[in-house]
Amino acid sequence: MRDVAVIGIGCTKFGEWWDRSFRNLFVEAGVKAIEDANLAGEQIDAMYVGNMSAGRFIEQEHIGALIADYAGLASEHIPSTRVEAACASGGLAFREAVISVASGMSDIVVAAGVEKMTDVDTSLSTDALAGAADREWEGFTGATFPGLYAMIANDYIHRYGLTREQLAQVAVKNHYNGARNPIAQFQKEITLDTVTNSTLVADPLRLFDCSPITDGAAAVVVAPLEVARKFTDTPIKVLATAQASDTIALHDRRDISTLDASVAAGNRAFQTAGLERKDIDFVEVHDCFTIAEICAIEDLGFCKKGEAGKFTEEGATALDGQIPVNTSGGLKSCGHPVGATGIKQVCEAVLQLRGEAGKRQVDGAEIGMTHNVGGTGATVAAHIFGRT
Amino acid sequence: MSVPRFWRKIPQRYNLEGTHCETCGRYFYPPRNLCPECRREGTIVNHTFKGVGKVVTYSVIRTASDQFSALTPYVLAIVELEEGPRLTTQLVCSPEEVKIGMPVKAVFRKIGTEGESGVIYYGTKFAPM
Ligand SMILES: CC(C)(COP(=O)(O)OP(=O)(O)OC[C@H]1O[C@@H](n2cnc3c(N)ncnc32)[C@H](O)[C@@H]1OP(=O)(O)O)[C@@H](O)C(=O)NCCC(=O)NCCS
Ligand SMILES: [Zn+2]
Numbered sequence: 001m002r003d004v005a006v007i008g009i010g011c012t013k014f015g016e017w018w019d020r021s022f023r024n025l026f027v028e029a030g031v032k033a034i035e036d037a038n039l040a041g042e043q044i045d046a047m048y049v050g051n052m053s054a055g056r057f058i059e060q061e062h063i064g065a066l067i068a069d070y071a072g073l074a075s076e077h078i079p080s081t082r083v084e085a086a087c088a089s090g091g092l093a094f095r096e097a098v099i100s101v102a103s104g105m106s107d108i109v110v111a112a113g114v115e116k117m118t119d120v121d122t123s124l125s126t127d128a129l130a131g132a133a134d135r136e137w138e139g140f141t142g143a144t145f146p147g148l149y150a151m152i153a154n155d156y157i158h159r160y161g162l163t164r165e166q167l168a169q170v171a172v173k174n175h176y177n178g179a180r181n182p183i184a185q186f187q188k189e190i191t192l193d194t195v196t197n198s199t200l201v202a203d204p205l206r207l208f209d210c211s212p213i214t215d216g217a218a219a220v221v222v223a224p225l226e227v228a229r230k231f232t233d234t235p236i237k238v239l240a241t242a243q244a245s246d247t248i249a250l251h252d253r254r255d256i257s258t259l260d261a262s263v264a265a266g267n268r269a270f271q272t273a274g275l276e277r278k279d280i281d282f283v284e285v286h287d288c289f290t291i292a293e294i295c296a297i298e299d300l301g302f303c304k305k306g307e308a309g310k311f312t313e314e315g316a317t318a319l320d321g322q323i324p325v326n327t328s329g330g331l332k333s334c335g336h337p338v339g340a341t342g343i344k345q346v347c348e349a350v351l352q353l354r355g356e357a358g359k360r361q362v363d364g365a366e367i368g369m370t371h372n373v374g375g376t377g378a379t380v381a382a383h384i385f386g387r388t
Numbered sequence: 389m390s391v392p393r394f395w396r397k398i399p400q401r402y403n404l405e406g407t408h409c410e411t412c413g414r415y416f417y418p419p420r421n422l423c424p425e426c427r428r429e430g431t432i433v434n435h436t437f438k439g440v441g442k443v444v445t446y447s448v449i450r451t452a453s454d455q456f457s458a459l460t461p462y463v464l465a466i467v468e469l470e471e472g473p474r475l476t477t478q479l480v481c482s483p484e485e486v487k488i489g490m491p492v493k494a495v496f497r498k499i500g501t502e503g504e505s506g507v508i509y510y511g512t513k514f515a516p517m
Binding site for chain 2: 146147158205
């Protein structure tokens with residue numbers, strides 16, 4: 001297998017874009033990534049596009065071809081493939097691109113993610129997102145996506161005694177970081193009270209425990225490490241790519257508040273990279289709900305089971321903490337255009353490792369990690385990146 | 389959900405019909421035709437569950453899709469059946485009543501209404517014992 005590097009990144013601003021279309025968002029991110037990599041369009045060998053549910057959100061399927069066409073590449077006839085794994089679609093699209101380059105099948109590959117969620121109302125988006133879980137045995141009974149994570153939260157609270165304030169601190173910290181990220185959907189700091197006074201969505205989760213409904217796109221370009229310096233002075237090496245799966249339904253899991261797929265993907269990534277937890281300088285985790293960040297920190301091994309609340313409260317996950325978590329603002333504050341999120345996490349890792357993360361820069365960041373979850377943990381992608 | 393898709397699952401949804409692997413002794417609800425333990429070695433037979441269990445975890449749903457919005461707030465739970473398997477279900481009780489560990493039993497109820505066609509779906513919910 002060949003070593004692979006990220007040589008270009010591009011992201012739209014995340015938010016509610018009533019005046020912009022799916023393809024328009026994607027083209028902006030793609031063009032930015034290609035310009036960042038100093039590439040010409042015809043140098044691209046293949047594309048992978050993460051997208052969860054264009055069929056439900058904009059009634060459009062066949063996204064691979066659509067994207068290649070509007071990226072101006074129809075005449076090149078490159079292979080362009082849509083990758084779907086609910087909220088982990090982006091992470092898996094990135095992994096496919098890495099595998100394609102590592103194997104020698106392709107040289108220059110674009111991995112992108114895009115979701116246009118605000119063309120439908122909250123009721124329809126709630127129903128579409130419930131498709132990330134088991135439609136026949138969870139969705140049919142009235143389980144919403146926030147409802148499933150709320151059941152993880154209640155199980156966790158019951159067993160480990162997590163406090164309301166500790167959970168809220170996840171959102172406060174992520175909004176603090178998001179306020180320093182120019183692409184974030186919500187660039188404003190909040191207090192514990194903002195969270196605890198917000199409306200209940202699915203007890204115990206409130207509005208400010210949830211990631212929002214977002215439009216956005218992100219794209220990155222990967223290439224063999226050995227040629228990466230022809231395109232950029234700061235190639236970022238992919239030290240590990242890992243993926244794992246688990247039962248589709250939450251009720252079938254071995255343990256409600258442990259995402260075994262996170263544990264497996266994390267362990268595989270650390271093993272491939274030959275690194276320890278203490279070697280990681282920052283991590284982007286999948287905080288679709290505040291409780292998801294609590295579980296992720298533990299499942300990836302940054303603290304013991306049951307201790308992430310205290311860990312967060314003590315500031316260990318803050319920008320200047322022991323292991324900064326979600327410097328981008330995470331899904332909570334940066335926004336969560338589901339198919340784009342996994343790629344945006346890679347963009348954030350690359351910015352941090354290049355030293356280009358501005359006001360949210362982690363000092364001396366050398367190695368970073370990303371963690372992208374599909375559904376309530378049925379798919380997990382984990383990646384580790386390093387400076388070269 | 390389309391009518392055939394719902395109709396196909398009526399025995400399971402109305403009567404808690406699941407499956408049982410005679411080879412390793414595990415019970416499955418929702419039903420599985422392949423035992424994850426024994427795979428092709430497992431002998432799978434139908435099994436009707438007694439319908440008693442306890443609440444493993446729960447939530448109170450306040451924002452729902454159209455099909456369920458008339459029911460909000462409603463209690464959603466994961467229930468562990470006496471025979472072992474766990475399932476996701478609505479509970480017939482108030483948000484104040486529900487507790488982790490609470491014993492519950494299956495009852496037959498309206499589950500939801502489908503958008504414009506107005507089709508009403510019935511199935512199993514659980515109620516405090
Ligand atoms: C929580 C949720 C139901 C709220 O939707 P909603 O009630 O329709 O919210 P609205 O769009 O009406 O927004 C109302 C206000 O709250 C704000 N808001 C919406 N979601 C927010 C969030 N998650 N955090 C903070 N503020 C939020 C909006 O900006 C708006 O503010 P304004 O009145 O100042 O303009 C919706 O965001 C949701 O479903 N989130 C979960 C998404 C999800 O499951 N993703 C997949 C996970 S992997
Ligand atoms: Zn068996």
